[in-house]
């Protein structure tokens with residue numbers, strides 16, 4: 537249960553009971569706007585802008601009759617206890633306030649508008665910059681007995697709330713910068729840049745939230761067609777492709793730089809890597825062998841031809857060749873001996 541209550545920033549949203557972390561407090565109700573309607577809105581006090589599928593949308597809670605009590609939630613960028621989440625339900629987007637820590641009863645619920653240029657932030661920062669360091673934390677308000685229960689509680693908030701805030705701030709800069717560099721910022725977007733940045737950023741965190749929810753909804757059979765389609769995308773395919781692409785590029789680059797890529801090798805690039813490696817080790821071996829013999833002028837036509845043969849063939853051929861030479865030497869020795877004997881016999885016969 538929530539109620540609105542006076543604060544030093546006008547009305548604020550308070551919880552009347554304790555709420556645990558991760559609970560949805562309620563919907564940020566109002567008029568759903570997009571396109572021209574959004575562009576033409578003049579009172580932006582209760583406007584929350586977010587991006588969906590590259591398009592800006594807004595919920596204007598200025599009409600009390602249409603909106604709910606959440607319109608009273610004030611901005612807190614350093615120690616918020618809630619955050620606005622975009623939630624997709626059956627293809628439609630809604631905004632829900634969600635607790636980001638356990639919250640005691642009678643606490644003001646505040647979230648980060650992500651609106652760094654807001655007049656109230658600027659004046660607080662200005663005030664801080666002129667306040668001596670020792671009083672910076674309390675902002676000087678403690679001295680005046682102005683520190684609320686919420687602020688005391690906020691000092692106990694988990695660090696990640698502060699970190700999340702920090703990590704989202706640069707992202708917003710990147711996003712807007714990125715679009716501006718590409719000349720992609722439309723008039724509407726320019727308008728949006730004047731609005732609380734949280735609107736655009738939260739859309740990103742809302743995406744996560746919607747994913748979380750979609751998981752939740754899957755359990756309840758509530759996942760939309762779009763979400764199902766997204767789940768069919770083969771993430772591993774992309775990863776596999778990425779891991780193989782650089783490798784193959786390196787291989788071909790290495791050889792092409794040296795002008796070494798032959799027709800055969802080009803063809804070989806289509807072969808499995810192990811085939812290329814086998815081919816390379818065989819080529820190196822045969823080159824070394826032929827080089828060694830060429831230095832001695834020993835390379836015959838047959839051997840040149842042999843370089844096309846697998847290494848083991850050359851080795852076998854070589855060892856076979858050596859063996860046959862030895863054998864023929866042995867037969868030549870017997871033949872000489874026989875001739876000498878014959879010559880001796882002829883001589884003896886002649887003498888007789």
Ligand SMILES: C[S@@+](CC[C@H](N)C(=O)[O-])C[C@H]1O[C@@H](n2cnc3c(N)ncnc32)[C@H](O)[C@@H]1O
Pocket residue numbers: 545546547548581582607608609610611612656657
């Ligand atoms: C959505 S309304 C919040 C409820 C508002 N306090 C009220 O009384 O209706 C947003 C407006 O509240 C005021 N506001 C919100 N957060 C504030 C803060 N931290 N400091 C000062 N003013 C704030 C600003 O005037 C802002 O335009």
